[in-house]
Amino acid sequence: MSRKRRNFTAKLKSDLVLELLKGEKDLNSIATENSIQPNLLRNWKKEFLDKASVVFDDSREENIREKLDEERKEKEAYAKKVGQLTMQVDWLKKKSTELLGSDYESKFSPKPFDD
Template identity: 75%
Template sequence: MKKEIIIMSRTRRHFTSKFKSDLVIELLKGEKDLNTLAAENEILPNLLRNWKNEFLSKASIIFDDSREDNLNQKLETERKEKASYARKVGQLTMQVDWLKKKSEEILGPDYEKQYSPKPFEE
């Protein structure tokens, strides 16, 4: 019986989460053992073992309802914050417009030329 030697390359490969989860599920089904799956997909057995451990440790998150509540609260907070910023921008825009109007009334239409040039204007 001839023994086959597998040479793993040292280039870094990137695996998708779908690929990882499919392999781990196949491993958990028990149809193939860890070493066989690793050899078929040309990955190190330790890497597959780590994926399995990570999968099992994070599996309870799927059934965690508080995570969804926290997400909804965070989205609501962000909406309120954006609305607050929009109000502030609107208020400041109105103030600037009013100041420009009053400056033109008091100092004349070319009042800006009397002062130093505005930054970032060419």
């Protein structure tokens, strides 16, 4: 008999843990009703309680926005630099072809890491 791996949504997990925390039903009855192992439900409860303080952490949201803005600016700077370097390489290839001929690369030693 093969067992299919089940994926549980965050909403389902949080609903089950909240139901458990309310205390109206015990852990085993909730686990049985939802065909879940009790240990899995215990782990979800522990994870839920460990991360509960994040809900009230106001600085977290500001830090995320700042980090995203920094990453976006950094990516834009890299894209600009790549564009500039690409233009320079294209210009150099064009000028090399004009001045030295189309076989200018054969006049120089091979590239060190060229396959």
